[in-house]
Amino acid sequence: MRSTRAVTATAAILSAIALSMSACGADEKDSADSGQVISELKDLLPQKVRDSGVLTIATDPQYPPCDFTNESGEIDGFNHDILMAMAPRLGVEIKQTAIAFDGLLPGVQSGRFDGAMECITDNLERQETVTFVDYAYATKSVITTADNKHDIAENPLTTCGLKAGVQTGTEFVEDADLFTKNCVAAGEAPLEITNFPTAGDQNTALQSGRIDFAFTNTATGVWQAKSSDGDFEVIPSPLLSRTYVGIVVDKDADDTAQALLGALEAIIEDGTYDKIMAEWDLQDIALDEPGINLATQRPLELPTTCGSCDS
Structure with missing residues (x-):
C-alpha cells in the first residue's frame, strides 16, 4: 500500500x-x-x-x-x-x-x-x-489477533465453537452462517456469532478478546495487519468465495x-x-x-x- x-x-x-x-x-x-x-x-x-x-x-x-x-x-x-x-x-x-x-x-x-x-x-x-x-473482484478471509490462541487455520473446522464477529448488513452474515452449517454437518459445535453495527466496533471486540475472530475483506484485513504493526493475522478459507x-x-x-x-x-x-x-x-x-x-x-x-x- x-x-x-x-x-x-x-x-x-x-x-x-x-x-x-x-x-x-x-x-x-x-x-x-x-x-x-x-x-x-x-x-x-x-x-x-x-x-x-x-x-x-x-x-x-x-x-x-x-x-x-x-x-x-x-x-x-x-x-x-x-x-x-x-x-x-x-x-x-x-x-x-x-x-x-x-x-x-x-x-x-x-x-x-x-x-x-x-x-x-x-x-x-x-x-x-x-x-x-x-x-473489481473481492476476496474474503477471517482475521484474528496475532497470537491466534485458538490456532485458527485454513481448515474451516478450526473455527467451530469459537466466537465470531460480523458487521450487520454485510455479506459476512451469510458467510458466518455457512461456517456454522459446515461445523454442524461435521458434528462440531456451531459458531457463536455476534453482529456489530460498525467495523470499528468489531475490531474493538476482537482486540479486547470478546470475539475470537471476524470476517473481513482480504485487502482490508491485510491493510489492518500492516498498519497495526502486525497485531492481526489474516487467514484465507475455502469457505469464503471470490466475488x-x-x-x-x-x-x-x-x-x-x-x-x-x-x-x-x-x-x-x-x-x-x-x-x-x-x-x-x-x-x-x-x-x-x-x-x-x-x-x-x-x-x-x-x-x-x-x-x-x-x-
Missing part, C-alpha cells in the same frame, strides 16, 4: 470516524474537466444531476484500502480514486458522503443518494432491489448504470484504472471487463460445506 496515504487503521481511529462527514477535496473540484467529457455518457445521467452538476455517492469509510478517512479528514481509498477518474468522463463533480454501511442500499433506494460505493458485494439477493455496476463488488444504483436507474459503466470502460481503456489498482497494490482484484449485475451475467463459483475441505 502506498506510504503517502498511510493511515493507522486501528479500532480507535475507525470508531472515531464521523459518519456525517462529506469529502469534497480539490481533486473533486477539478473532476469535471470539460476536456474529458463523453457527452453520450453525461446525457444518460438524471436531469437533476446534469442541472446541479453533482453526482452524490454514499460510502462507509471504515474499510481501508476500499474507503477510509485519511489523516487530513478526507475520504480516501482506491474507490475514491476510481470515482475521481470517472467524473471527468461524466462531466460532473462526484461527491462522496459518509454514512453507516447498513444505510447505503436504503439510501440509494430512497433517492437520497445517486449511488453507493464501498466494496459492496454483488449478489442475487441484493439485485432484487438495486443494480450493480461491477468494477464481484460494484457501484450500487437504484434498480430502475438503468441509464445511470450505463453511464457509470461507460465511464469505467473509458478509464480502463486509457490505462487510468490499471494505474490506480497498481498504486494501491491491488492488481490481483482488478476487473478488466466491468459489467452490470455480473453475479447474474458472469457468475463465479460459490463455496459449499466441505468439512475440513481437505485442508
Whole structure:
C-alpha cells in the first residue's frame, strides 16, 4: 500500500470516524474537466444531476484500502480514486458522503443518494432491489489477533465453537452462517456469532478478546495487519468465495448504470484504472471487463460445506 496515504487503521481511529462527514477535496473540484467529457455518457445521467452538476455517492469509510478517512479528514481509498477518474468522463463533480454501511442500499433506494460505493458485494439477493455496476473482484478471509490462541487455520473446522464477529448488513452474515452449517454437518459445535453495527466496533471486540475472530475483506484485513504493526493475522478459507463488488444504483436507474459503466470502460481503456489498482497494490482484484449485475451475467463459483475441505 502506498506510504503517502498511510493511515493507522486501528479500532480507535475507525470508531472515531464521523459518519456525517462529506469529502469534497480539490481533486473533486477539478473532476469535471470539460476536456474529458463523453457527452453520450453525461446525457444518460438524471436531469437533476446534469442541472446541479453533482453526482452524490454514499460510502462507509471504515474499510481501508476500499474507503477510509485519511489523516487530513478526507475520504480516501482506491474507490475514491476510481470515482475521481470517472467524473471527468461524466462531466460532473462526484461527491462522496459518509454514512453507516447498513444505510447505503436504503439510501440509494430512497433517492437520497445517486449511488453507493464501498466494496459492496454483488449478489442475487441484493439485485432484487438495486443494480450493480461491477468494477473489481473481492476476496474474503477471517482475521484474528496475532497470537491466534485458538490456532485458527485454513481448515474451516478450526473455527467451530469459537466466537465470531460480523458487521450487520454485510455479506459476512451469510458467510458466518455457512461456517456454522459446515461445523454442524461435521458434528462440531456451531459458531457463536455476534453482529456489530460498525467495523470499528468489531475490531474493538476482537482486540479486547470478546470475539475470537471476524470476517473481513482480504485487502482490508491485510491493510489492518500492516498498519497495526502486525497485531492481526489474516487467514484465507475455502469457505469464503471470490466475488464481484460494484457501484450500487437504484434498480430502475438503468441509464445511470450505463453511464457509470461507460465511464469505467473509458478509464480502463486509457490505462487510468490499471494505474490506480497498481498504486494501491491491488492488481490481483482488478476487473478488466466491468459489467452490470455480473453475479447474474458472469457468475463465479460459490463455496459449499466441505468439512475440513481437505485442508
